[in-house]
Amino acid sequence: MFSMYVLEMKKNLKDKGLIFWTLLLPIAFIVVFASIFGSDTTDQELTLHYVDTDQSEASAELLQEISTLKNVELVKEESYANSVEQIQSGQMNVLFHLPEGFSNDGSTHLYYEQVREEVAAPVIAMLENLRYGLQAEEQYTLAQEEWENAAMVAEFFTPPFTIFYEAQDSGGEVDAITHLIPGYAVMFTFFIMISMVTSFIKDQRSGMLSRLAATPLAPLQYLGGKWIAFITIVFLQVVILLLFGYFVYDINLGNVPAITVVSLLLALTATGLGLGLSLIVRTENMGIALTQVIALGGAIVAGLWMPLEFMPSFIQTISVGLPQYWAHQAFLDVMSRGATIVDIWPSLAMLLGFSILGAFIAWLSYGRYVKHAN
Structure with missing residues (x-):
């Protein structure tokens, strides 16, 4: 498993497209949208x-x-x-x-x-x-x-009722940037599926998979080594994006152990679902198309682009069935409301469930995946 992990990391570090999708593009999105929505709207004339x-x-x-x-x-x-x-x-x-x-x-x-x-x-x-x-x-x-x-x-002339406006301190920073940065971090983690699909299909078509099948390497070692490599990449991606927000926009990261666990489970979820997708699709184009549906469609429905409160009720109902929703809510709870690991355990459990689902789909599809290898 370790040898597969090292091999996959070396291949991905040489891939310039991976750096673009995981870091350069999300940072560009954050900078552009932060400049648009990051100002204090209460002071707009x-x-x-x-x-x-x-x-x-x-x-x-x-x-x-x-x-x-x-x-x-x-x-x-x-x-x-x-x-x-x-x-x-x-x-x-x-x-x-x-x-x-x-x-x-x-x-x-x-x-x-x-x-x-x-x-x-x-x-x-x-x-x-x-x-x-x-x-x-x-x-x-x-x-x-x-x-x-x-x-x-x-x-x-006394009004029939009086309103006392009392804003409650949640213990964290609540502003547009604090909502925006974790939102885009969550959205772009799912683009790792494109690199995963490409990697698995290359193994299948290049003959590498056939050669590995003839060795004592077990299926779980093959899948595990590649999966852990992508988990590492996505985890580093999330950490870098959050640190970018911390140093450039001075966002509050909240409880460090909690934000670390959320980032790790988000990486596990995105790559776990990517693992299942990679062993199901037959072509790279199909993988790219499905990734765009999952990443962009999920971002819209899960409220990563705009608050769910502004969306129709049926969208709000659907959103709770998406991993992006749970990851984003966990980030917001930690960064904006000072939540700890104990406070966000439902979100963590849901993310873990999605990652297990993806791994289970990959395990079921492995035989078919090997059968179509060159």
């Missing part, structure tokens, strides 16, 4: 283009109220007609228009491109909140002028 045709004291007061709102940037446009054309052509997201007569009836218009309604939604929410806020202030002022009983005015 809403840009509101406006045209003030009314040019009245009332319109100036409203614009002044909007300008005082946090994270709102007002951009004045001179031409109403030109601005509407820019909305229609997609050159401008939203346009707030105060038409002539606004000071009399209070009518305004918000223009946005129909296909970009989700972009206009935050601006709509902001304007609605401002509208109802100003309405409440005006009603409160009128009530104070009309009613002599200040206590009755205060009671009338």
Whole structure:
């Protein structure tokens, strides 16, 4: 088994494509998406283009109220007609228009491109909140002028319920980067299946497998030596990606023994399923196609790209049947919530179960695999 392990490690270390898939590509993904989503979204500004045709004291007061709102940037446009054309052509997201007569009836218009309604939604929410806020202030002022009983005015305008916002400290760092890096680490570990399929098919077609079959080398020694080699590679891949996040983006790794066990079981799971896949497929193209389905499809359904809470309920139900889900949840529990090995034992048990399943499929398929060797 040890000789097979050494041989497989030497072959893989010479494979430049393996380095690309396991390290260079995931690091590139992390850097690109971290630059996009890593900033603090609470500090992002809403840009509101406006045209003030009314040019009245009332319109100036409203614009002044909007300008005082946090994270709102007002951009004045001179031409109403030109601005509407820019909305229609997609050159401008939203346009707030105060038409002539606004000071009399209070009518305004918000223009946005129909296909970009989700972009206009935050601006709509902001304007609605401002509208109802100003309405409440005006009603409160009128009530104070009309009613002599200040206590009755205060009671009338007291909301029917109160909300106390209490963010709970989970003991770790909770931000976009902490979710993103383990997500991509999990996703790219499953691309090791491509290298595994290629390696096993080469052994099958080159005559190496036939020669090994004629030696005292047992099937478990052959499979075990190659499997352990790929486990080593994937484990190092995960460790390097997490350390990259730690040193470059200052993410919190949490409990070191727990994060180490999760990384090891993730390597065991990805390579175990890869072992089973490698002995089932007949061609490299089929192996690559199935790997892409498993790696990319699993990443989407398991919530590696976006939180599962944003997905339909049936996707959330399906996700618990995927190893990517359990690996990602384990990483998040350790890195964001300060979990230990004891806390994440269900995720560890599921990952171990998937790895055993892959190894069992490989063991059942070994006879067929050897039969088709050259």
